[in-house]
Amino acid sequence: MAAQELNSPAYPEGDALKGQIANRHLVGTVWRSIFLGATIVAIIALVALVYNVVDESFGLVAVQNDVEPEALVRAFFNDELLNSRNTFASENDDELAAALADDPYAIGFFGYAYYRENQDSLRTLRVNGIEPNAETAENGRYLLARPLFIYTAQNIVRQNPAVSLFTNYYLTYVSQEIESVGYFPASESSIAAARQSWIQADGIEVGLGQWPVINPAGAGGQINIVGSSTVYPITQRMVDKFEAAGFAGQINIQVVGTSAGLRALCIDGTADIANASRAIKPAEFEACRSIGRLPVEMRVGTDALAVVVSRANSFLNNVTDDQLREIFTTAETWAEVDPDWPNEPIKRYIPGADSGTLDFFTEVIFDEELSNLPKDTLVEILADSISLGLGRRLEREQRFYADRLVFESQEVWDEVCAGPEPPTGCTLGERSSYNVYELVLERVVNPDVKLTWTLTDSLLRRADIELEMQRQFPNAHLQFRAWLTPDFIVSPQSSTPEFAGVRTAILGTLWVVLITIAFSFPVGVSAAIYLEEYAQDNWLNRLFQTNINNLAGVPSIIYGMLGLAIFVRALEAFTSGAVFGQVEANTTANGRTILSAGLTLGLLILPIIIINAQEAIRAVPSSLRQASYGIGATKWQTVWYHVLPNALPGILTGTILALSRAIGETAPLVVVGASTFITIDPSGPFSKFTVLPIQIYQWTSRPQAEFRNIAAAAILVLLALLLTLNATAVLLRNKYSKQLT
């Protein structure tokens, strides 16, 4: 009894006991979650790692071209139009109208205004069934029409009374004047909407249906107007009228194009009013707002092209855009386009190349991609833009046409091809149209990635990205880019990240791994056989074993230094191929060759291969050996016919894992001396080399963001390679471990 009482405080009962159990339970649960949490952190790390790489491999980029592909396409079709048979081009619209008037088989196009002046002799055609008139032009149903806008901003209207007065004046009188300039007036509702935005911008109090008094007389101030050449004539007309009405200030008008005009208004902040022949883009709107200028949009009219024929023409009323393409380029007679039409030659009357009218027409009607242009055209574009030297080089790589030369003369070509080392162009077939397109893209369009964004940003912050690009590189355009593409894998190294690839690095990796495996597999397995099957338990063999275990723990960079001192320097004659008379022409590799790298990595993974092979050999049941000895086999026969075949799956698995270690190694190869920049595929063990991880390291170390993107893409390639190898190892293990048991 006494003992029980003495002990009782240590053994709680009732609620205290329950409390203690609950408490222990709680502590247990908390710690369990902590342990689980730690494990999950490892998973999160892996996810973050993969996410990060994928995030950098894809995403939006701001690309700025030297030449816009659209401009190349437009120039091509302009030429096409101007050089078609029976085509008469003139900058003088009166000439065109006069020539068209008498010929029933003639067709032409020009600004709608000139049609008006000549309606007695000419007639417009419906395009895709739509008659050109003020309504169809304004609502955009008529294909060959574009809107005319002027833009200003709320705070400009409020702060600069001259701008306020002028825009008000503009809106009031534009519809009276615009037809004389040659455009369709904006509808009354458009003008009313424009006035409404002006009132809101100005913040002025006006009664219903009332309009503030406009009296330019004596007013002063300065107005800068910048922008489209299309809107220019009507704006100039309004300025003249405004000044005639007594405006005493100064008005400057500059013609720079719509985009540049909006940039001056929204980014540089130098313009008060922008003339525009298209609506403002969201990004431009945002750019404006971000500098405190809330854009005010005012539609002032519509520009339309009229496709006209003579009144004497009786068969043509409607054309489709496809027919227009034929009529103005390839078709010789009307019947070719439509069998119902007469079999008479088409005569074409078009504005000259200097006018924006021709550009507008080709842009709308010949809306083609650069890649769809014929090969001849692409070759022509290339020939016009690159130097003769570069052209010759490209032609020697691969010729453009099988039957003729573009850059090289026939004599030189024959001589070069008969020479000791004929270039690849002598034997390869001709370049495909797509290949030429790629050359045009690379050499002429020359897209330069100015800014890049991650995948996450591209998906979630699109608006900010557009704004940022608009502000920094207004001429650039956004596009979604996958840095990891088939092209990336098959292209060689390049100093421009847009065209760089990992082909050289992949080939380098394969070569190095080949050497590594050729060296370390036989040596490693032999060593393992010796240690497991032959070695007695004496001090020497114990030293071997301890030594191998220690070598497995030596930092890989130390192996690199060993390789540098032994293979690269001491054995230079051997590793550079000099001993075999194999030194590659004009190489600076010295001993820094694939052979040195392969042997270095071979030494590095040797301990791993040995340890893994030992384990595999040890796992072979000794009953097999005994049985073999029992029927009189020698030691080597036992090993070769019984132990090795059974241990092979284990050995292979271990070797593959060791190989994937070798593929991922970077530091030793940097020390051994991988080349920083080579574009030539390695051709053998004595070539200079680069490998995937080295390439990743070098690209990562570059400051430009695009190199970071291609480094990420190269990482994906590397990880895919390793994953394939490891999956093979796992499959092998699973397959054969089932067989053995």
Place this chain on the structure above:
Amino acid sequence: MESNVLAESSRMSEMSLSANGSLRKRLRLGEIAIQAFLFVCGALSIFTTIGIVYILSAESLNFFTRPLWDNTNRRLVTDISPAVTTFEVTTSGKPIFPGQTVRIGNELMDVLAIEGNLITVERGFQGSTIETHRAGLDLFRANRVNILETITKTRWEPQLANFGIWPLLLATLMTSLIGMLVALPLGLASAIYLSEYASARARSILKPVLEVLAGVPTVVYGYFALTFMTPLLRAIFGDQVQIFNVASAGIVIGILVVPLVSSMSEDALHAVPNSLRQAAYGLGATRLETALKVVLPAALSGIAAAFVVAISRAIGETMVVAIAAGAGPRNFNIGQDPWFGYILNPFLAAETMTGHIVRISGGDLSYDSIDYNSIFAIGLALFIMTLLLNIFSQRIVRRFREVYE
């Protein structure tokens, strides 16, 4: 009777055998050759070790013995012909001591004695050509990298002949320490979870994840440190975190080492016999108490070994620090930073030993330069550190292993 028959038959078989040869063990040349080849392969790893030790030591020796020519700013007062062994030099300039090697032009001389401004030398030292020298020529003295200075100085500036290892060593220790702060708790906790808590199904998911993590090349971790961890740290701690910094490299090294710690510790925990756990449960211990108070102590030697190997791995880790930690030694003067606010700041850049080796050898490295020799000296220090740690970990396992029958 029966034995007679047996003897008879055995004699008969012996006779038939001896017709082809003797029953004695035959000398099989093929077998011997094969065994010799296998032995050579087994011994090759010894040569690797010898090679490593030899190369590192020889080049390090070069590092500590090669002369660094230092202008004393003392000039010859008169012309000296090849016969002259005692000559006068100008007064001002750096001191010269007997036993030092000096150089005038291309000729080396061994200083035998000094009296005021008169120097007595052995001409044509180390086989250099004896020449006539004009008055006004500079006298160079041969300095050597002093091993004592190397382990005490706090600046590593090869171009200024400062070779103090501390900036590189401290950076290595910092990244390793930060790495261990991440890897040890995470690795041990996940090992305990996997070994003591996880269901077979959870293990079948978690183990491969750790294996994949262990198989990712270190250069990828370097990329991860630079493009993910550093921006993350900058988002949390602001601009005091430099683009290249020790903290981000350290943390990523920690993540890289987690699978190693986890799998080695788990092996150790797994080796603890189940009877111990059952006994603990029988005494009423909870799972946590069993894990922490019974299994963990029993597996302590294996876990300690895992920790030591992890430290060794972290010290030798190269690509992460080469990419993310910084591209220049963080030289310092200890007197100017009494609170170590600069010296030990994890948010600033610093080059580690391995990072330095990679940067130097990645450039245009001339074999006959102090840079070339210096990376081998650093390599030797690195090799010794990791070797000692690895041997230490094997000792721990052997010494403190609890053997359960």
